[in-house]
Amino acid sequence: MPIPTDTLPQPETKLSKEEVLRYSRHLIMPEVGMDGQLKLRRARVLLIGTGGLGAPLGLYLAAAGVGHLGLVDFDVVDFTNLQRQVTFSTSDVGKPKIAAAKARLSGINPSIEIETFETRLTSANALELFRDFDIIVDGTDNFPTRYLVNDACVLLGKPNVYGSIFRFEGQATVFGYPGGPCYRCLYPEPPPPGLVPSCAEGGVLGVLPGIVGAIQAMETIKLILGSGEPLVGRLLLFDALGMRFRELRLRKNPACPLCGEHRTITGLIDYEEFCGIRGEEAAPVTNGIPEITAREMKARLDRGDNLFILDVREPHEFQICNLQGHLIPLGQLPQRVKELDSSREIVVHCRSGKRSAEAIMFLQQAGFRKLWNLKGGVLAWSDEVDPTMPKY
Amino acid sequence: MAVKVLIPTPLRQYAQKQSSVEYNAATVGEALSHLTGAYAGLKKHLYTEDGKIRAFVNVYLNDEDIRFLQRENTQTKDGDTISIVPSIAGGLDE
Numbered sequence: 001m002p003i004p005t006d007t008l009p010q011p012e013t014k015l016s017k018e019e020v021l022r023y024s025r026h027l028i029m030p031e032v033g034m035d036g037q038l039k040l041r042r043a044r045v046l047l048i049g050t051g052g053l054g055a056p057l058g059l060y061l062a063a064a065g066v067g068h069l070g071l072v073d074f075d076v077v078d079f080t081n082l083q084r085q086v087t088f089s090t091s092d093v094g095k096p097k098i099a100a101a102k103a104r105l106s107g108i109n110p111s112i113e114i115e116t117f118e119t120r121l122t123s124a125n126a127l128e129l130f131r132d133f134d135i136i137v138d139g140t141d142n143f144p145t146r147y148l149v150n151d152a153c154v155l156l157g158k159p160n161v162y163g164s165i166f167r168f169e170g171q172a173t174v175f176g177y178p179g180g181p182c183y184r185c186l187y188p189e190p191p192p193p194g195l196v197p198s199c200a201e202g203g204v205l206g207v208l209p210g211i212v213g214a215i216q217a218m219e220t221i222k223l224i225l226g227s228g229e230p231l232v233g234r235l236l237l238f239d240a241l242g243m244r245f246r247e248l249r250l251r252k253n254p255a256c257p258l259c260g261e262h263r264t265i266t267g268l269i270d271y272e273e274f275c276g277i278r279g280e281e282a283a284p285v286t287n288g289i290p291e292i293t294a295r296e297m298k299a300r301l302d303r304g305d306n307l308f309i310l311d312v313r314e315p316h317e318f319q320i321c322n323l324q325g326h327l328i329p330l331g332q333l334p335q336r337v338k339e340l341d342s343s344r345e346i347v348v349h350c351r352s353g354k355r356s357a358e359a360i361m362f363l364q365q366a367g368f369r370k371l372w373n374l375k376g377g378v379l380a381w382s383d384e385v386d387p388t389m390p391k392y
Numbered sequence: 393m394a395v396k397v398l399i400p401t402p403l404r405q406y407a408q409k410q411s412s413v414e415y416n417a418a419t420v421g422e423a424l425s426h427l428t429g430a431y432a433g434l435k436k437h438l439y440t441e442d443g444k445i446r447a448f449v450n451v452y453l454n455d456e457d458i459r460f461l462q463r464e465n466t467q468t469k470d471g472d473t474i475s476i477v478p479s480i481a482g483g484l485d486e
Contacts, residue, residue, distance in 0.1 A: 051483065141483030166480040169401045187479040189447035195437060204482050237477070242411075248455050248477065331405050331433065 013038060019111065023065055036225045041067035043224040046133035048072045048121055048149060050101040052209030053163050053216060054139035055087040060217040062105040062112055066224070069105065070133055072117045073097045080392070084206035121145055123268035126152040135220055136176075137161040139213060143190040144271035150175060150183035151268055154259050161219050163212040168205045170212035170238040173231050173250060174219055180232040185253035185260075190275045208240050289360050292372040294384040297347055307372075308344045312359040313351060321378055321389045323349065330355045333362055342368045349374035349381075351392070395423050395472045402478055406433035420453055421464030423474055438476070448479045 015023065015037060026032040032040075043066050047054055050073045061069060077085075077092045077100055092100040098116045105114055117129060121140075130136055130152050138149040141164050153160035153176040160176040162183065175182045215236065222228045237246045257264045292300075300307060309325030311318060318327050328336045330350070340346065346368065348356040353376050360371050374380070382389040398412050407413070408431065417423035428435040440446055451458045452475040458466050468474070 049483070053483075141481050143479070143481050146481065164480050165482040167401050167482075169480070171477075171480060186450065187448050191446070191448040191479060209482075235477070237475075246455075246475075248452050248475065249457065251457060251460050253459075334433075 015041075019065070022109075022111075026064070031227045032225060036227070037065060039224050039226075040065045040221070043135070044068040044070070044133045045135045045137060045220060045224075046070040046072065046130060048136065048138045048145060049140035050085075050087060050097045051075070051081065051139060051141075052084045052165070052204065052206075053141060053213035054101070055085050056210050056213035057137055057139055057217045057220070058087055058101055058105050059108060060214060061220060062109045062114075064217075064221055065109065066112065066221075068113045068115065068133075070115045070117065070129070071098055071101055071105075072119065072121050072129065073101070074118055074120045084204065084209050086210065121148060123148060123270060126268060127156065130156055130158060133158070135159050135161060135223055137216055137220055139163070139216070141165060141209075143275045144277060146183060147190065147274060148268065148271045151258055151265060154182050155267070159223055161216045161223070163209075163216040165204055165208050165212050167203055168208055168240040170208055170215075170240070172212055172215045172219070172236045172238070173234060174223065177223075177230060177232040179252070181250045181252040182256065182259045184258045184265075185256045186235070186250060188253075188257070193276045205240060211240070212238065288364075289357050289373050290371060291375040292347060293375050294380040297372075297374060297381075298385045306344065308341070308346045310340065310346050310348045310356075310359070311350070312348060312355050317351065317392070320392050321382075323378065323381060325349065330359055333359055337363070337366055340368070342370070345370040345372070347372045347374055350377050352377040352379050393418060393468055393470045393472075395468045395470075395474055397423055397427055398473060398475045399427075400476055400478055400480075402480060403434060403437055403476065406437060407431040417468055419464065419468060420451060420458050420466045420474055423468065424451070424464065437478075450477045451475070452477060 020027065023037050026037050027034060045061055045066050047057055047069065050058060050071055075097045077088045077095055077097055079093055081088060082090060087101050087104050096118060098118045102114050102116050119125060126148055136149060136153050136158055138146060138160060149160055158176060159174055162175050163172045164170065219231050222230055233250050235248045235250045237248065252259065254260050309323055311322060311325035311327045312330040312333065314329050315327065328339065348359050348371060350356040353373060356373050356377065360373050363371055378389065379391055382391045393416055394414050395417050396412055396414050399407050399410055404411060413427060415423050415426040417426060424438065428438060438446060438449055445451060453461060453466050453468065454473055
């Protein structure tokens with residue numbers, strides 16, 4: 001099917017009259033100018049993820065006139081996204097992110113070409129996908145994708161604009177720049193699952209990905225223009241609560257297995273396995289942990305069984321919804337274990353069942369025997385027993 | 393020699409929500425052992441079972457990574473800042 005030619009970037013080395021008007025605030029800056037704007041139009045940038053970081057990235061890169069944007073995502077817009085993923089409208093809930101993002105970005109700038117890949121980025125498709133792009137920007141902010149993007153970028157010699165967020169703290173830098181460090185130089189290995197709080201436990205202030213994603217967008221544009229000092233060899237740390245930016249030196253690690261002197265990584269690997277995630281799925285931490293479903297628990301309570309309900313979430317989560325359990329946040333359990341009676345049958349729960357499983361392992365070591373983990377946590381309770389209970 | 397240790401957000405829950413603490417310490421390792429002495433829960437997040445700093449945690453003296461200095465034996469001086477910088481990933485959904 002022929003593509004309408006008026007939506008494609010003009011092949012000639014001149015901007016159209018409409019483009020001159022649209023980009024006039026760029027064109028009157030000597031750091032961009034006509035040459036810079038043409039570089040932006042010729043640039044091919046691949047965005048992995050259209051979520052929190054991907055939102056400002058997509059919006060600003062489209063608005064700036066980056067001529068060819070690739071979008072990779074496989075997710076569907078849901079209500080919890082709207083607090084920070086400003087590409088999407090309430091009416092987009094339930095739609096594929098990739099379609100909603102494309103519609104929004106085309107609305108901002110119909111003259112750019114947007115290529116969508118509705119797929120999960122994997123070791124099988126990453127090199128092929130990346131090959132046609134100049135710069136890769138990872139907006140997914142999860143460990144398996146981050147190592148995958150890092151490795152693929154180093155193997156292909158492409159810059160990788162990195163950003164990461166947690167609650168009210170952010171990090172940004174550019175990896176994979178010629179002569180510069182890569183993510184493995186900074187962190188050779190990911191944390192084992194369970195040792196760092198996940199997003200659902202950690203939360204994130206909605207503006208934070210906006211700021212960090214905008215920094216990634218700025219670095220992407222600087223790389224395209226070749227102007228200014230790229231954020232290479234420097235890790236930018238942002239503390240939104242203190243409103244402070246700090247910078248740490250990032251060095252290329254001579255012993256880096258990917259980009260160091262004696263490389264041992266020469267191809268892509270299984271990143272889910274590397275990050276311990278697949279193993280966790282195959283052999284969940286519930287090994288040896290007795291589980292009770294929400295329905296079973298409800299039936300037993302209705303029967304009048306004397307179950308003690310222990311909630312190991314945080315007090316602010318308890319405020320959102322609760323099962324009228326006794327609240328001891330997981331982190332306080334060692335100090336407060338005396339509040340529990342080991343002769344009683346205890347159902348431990350959290351939001352989804354992960355923290356409660358940890359709590360049970362601790363309690364088992366402390367000599368408790370009559371323990372149940374509420375499978376799926378309050379989320380399952382909402383799904384199976386009480387649909388009026390809010391989910392978060 | 394008073395040095396300041398900055399505790400990152402993900403680890404504050406193990407340090408009574410403190411964002412920074414100050415210790416008298418002659419080396420980075422000494423400051424960190426004061427820290428894990430005061431907040432025992434931090435230890436498993438910073439060190440492996442055989443006592444090495446974990447591979448997903450970096451420690452900086454001022455703006456320099458101690459892996460490129462003398463690691464935990466790096467000398468500190470009055471007014472130095474030690475930063476603990478773990479890898480973070482906010483987008484990892486359960």
